[in-house]
Amino acid sequence: MGDWVYLRLQPCKQTSVHNKKLGKLAPRYYGPFKVLQKIEEVSYKLDLPLGSLIHLVFNVSNLKAKLGNQVVPRPTLLAVNVEMVLTPKPVLILDRKSIKLRSRTVTQVLV
Template sequence: MAFQTGKKVLLKVSPMKGVMRFGKKVNLSPRYIGPFEIIDCVGPVAYRFALPHNLSKVHPVFHVSMLKRYHGNENHIIKWDSVLLEKDLRYEEEPIEIIDRDVQKLRTKEIKFVKVKWKHRRVEEAT
């Protein structure tokens, strides 16, 4: 995948590994922040970005595997100013509230379900 100078792209970030949520370790799918403008091409698979001041602790050169084309659809983008990113582009997901509860009854037992709204996600993305 190749990008042109001046184009905007999204940058992949992922939740911290090993964060305990309700007693279980869970890997959530990576999310993207941005869009950020490409300043120049450093190598065949590396690009330098114009990052805002809030992300000054993050190195501005990224491998092409960390990038995604920006098409103007903001449904899957996390606002970069609302997330506290570590140097390795990880962030911590936290539950905010329980939206819904349900009980599924089997023959001999009951299974309880809860629908949780997460901190940096919309209501539609509750799990």
């Protein structure tokens, strides 16, 4: 209890937080998060942010110990709405371009 760990959210394909567009480039570990309680031999309860829509108890195989003394918590879990759909938000839109195809117009945005 009291240790800091990183959380792996991809032990299997999860439809609530999995984004097919990220693929190999998706982050493997999130955190660090503080361990609140040891539930059983291999399960721990974490201190996740209030907006996260995932369960607080995780198997030890999904956790990775944080090394070092300095802890800067960054609760950067993926933003999911009530329907469990990923809702990313762009930081800054640099440029827009409209391309006219046969029957429609497609807008491309540089983020």
